[in-house]
């Protein structure tokens with residue numbers, strides 16, 4: 350459903366993608382790991398339309414979307430969350446989700462209200478519906494990111510560190526939420542996460558990015574075991590710890 | 600509340616019969632302030648586009664009215680046409696200025712208004728100003744009453760129109776765009792379209808006000824109608840009243856109107872006081888006076904149905 354064809358992107362001397370190719374099929378759940386600055390968030394930007402690649406092509410359902418605006422891609426079925434939450438401040442939580450339901454999913458009137466209410470209930474935000482979005486805590490902001498993305502009725506959902514900074518039970522809750530959404534809508538997910546454990550519990554394919562290239566792609570545990578990935582990971586102590594934890598779980 | 604609003608409107612509509620031309624004249628000023636502020640607020644408050652160039656469309660409205668009246672159209676009937684003309688002129692302009700945002704957008708709109716002013720000044724007979732043709736057929740008393748009713752209709756119609764826009768699907772999307780355009784696009788909002796609609800509607804609104812002012816003063820000069828002071832004034836009213844609310848511009852227009860009536864005799868001190876009020880409100884009540892004190896009379900929030 351999604352194909353990246355040799356995309357390249359640089360910011361001055363920083364390379365965030367170099368001849369990067371990737372394809373994701375319907376219903377896939379793909380995890381993405383990689384050190385800070387590997388180009389993970391930039392990759393999402395190029396898929397969702399926030400960022401234009403210098404070269405290469407992005408295809409969605411066989412259609413070239415490289416030159417299309419982010420709003421058009423969203424309407425085609427690409428939903429994304431932001432690593433640093435970007436709620437519409439000045440709008441209530443309900444309105445944040447409603448605008449996505451109306452504009453992204455193309456619903457109107459009562460149907461849009463129903464969709465927004467359903468997504469809020471599903472993401473555990475129902476009680477906060479009337480609260481100004483600017484006054485949410487971090488966990489709630491991350492949930493709102495997820496809710497807003499889900500309300501656009503995506504077929505491909507891009508999750509950028511939705512579990513980062515959360516406690517273990519909170520992560521478990523989020524994982525359950527995402528698994529449920531996948532079961533219900535059959536949507537494909539690409540999930541960037543530093544909390545490798547949350548990933549391996551959910552995805553059936555793992556991609557490791559470093560320096561704008563794919564250095565590993567395959568079944569999660571196998572990818573984590575390859576020397577190239579280990580080398581990338583052992584560079585940072587926290588990631589190394591995460592790795593051993595995952596291995597212990599397995 | 601609705602009945603109260605209708606009651607007030609009926610009272611105001613009867614002013615030409617009850618209070619006479621003096622009150623009528625100053626209320627025309629108030630109503631044009633309300634309309635001006637209301638449309639500026641659609642642009643800045645709801646769509647997040649701070650313009651310093653709305654005087655361009657005041658001018659297009661006024662000179663559009665001149666051309667139409669010259670061609671034999673009744674001046675009052677030509678007001679909506681002049682407004683539509685301003686909206687149409689804004690369409691190609693929006694393609695250029697909406698590539699910019701923030702301060703650059705503000706400056707570009709200002710520069711553009713200056714270009715409009717120069718174009719009018721340089722056209723034949725443009726620098727001295729023009730009188731409104733085709734108005735002499737009206738008896739003064741009737742003319743003043745018609746101007747008054749047009750002004751009242753424009754103010755009330757503008758508030759109603761912006762309220763209906765702001766509380767609907769469009770307004771919600773516009774508020775998302777003004778909060779975060781990139782995140783709005785990622786949620787499916789067609790950002791460019793939302794901004795273009797706001798820009799052209801605000802231009803048409805300003806065009807209507809410009810045409811109306813022309814029927815009121817019967818004379819227009821490029822130096823005055825294209826003055827940036829109008830945009831500064833719109834900003835003052837909207838910020839003191841409450842940006843991004845329907846009531847704010849109305850409150851702001853009232854505040855400005857009262858200050859102007861009470862203090863304009865004191866010359867420059869009046870401007871100093873206006874500045875002080877502006878600074879005080881931005882410091883102590885950044886959401887504007889209505890934002891802090893008032894409760895929405897014209898609510899725009901979307902509430903979950905229970």
Ligand SMILES: Nc1ncnc2c1ncn2[C@@H]1O[C@H](COP(=O)(O)OP(=O)(O)OP(=O)(O)O)[C@@H](O)[C@H]1O
Nearest residue numbers: 360363365383384385386387388389390391392432
């Ligand atoms: N708009 C930009 N302008 C300049 N440089 C940028 C821009 N966006 C990202 N970068 C740089 O590109 C590199 C990759 O950034 P990106 O956010 O994609 O990394 P990431 O893999 O998501 O990292 P993290 O794990 O910290 O989120 C970083 O070095 C970053 O500083």
Ligand SMILES: [Mg+2]
Nearest residue numbers: 389390391432
């Ligand atoms: Mg990132």
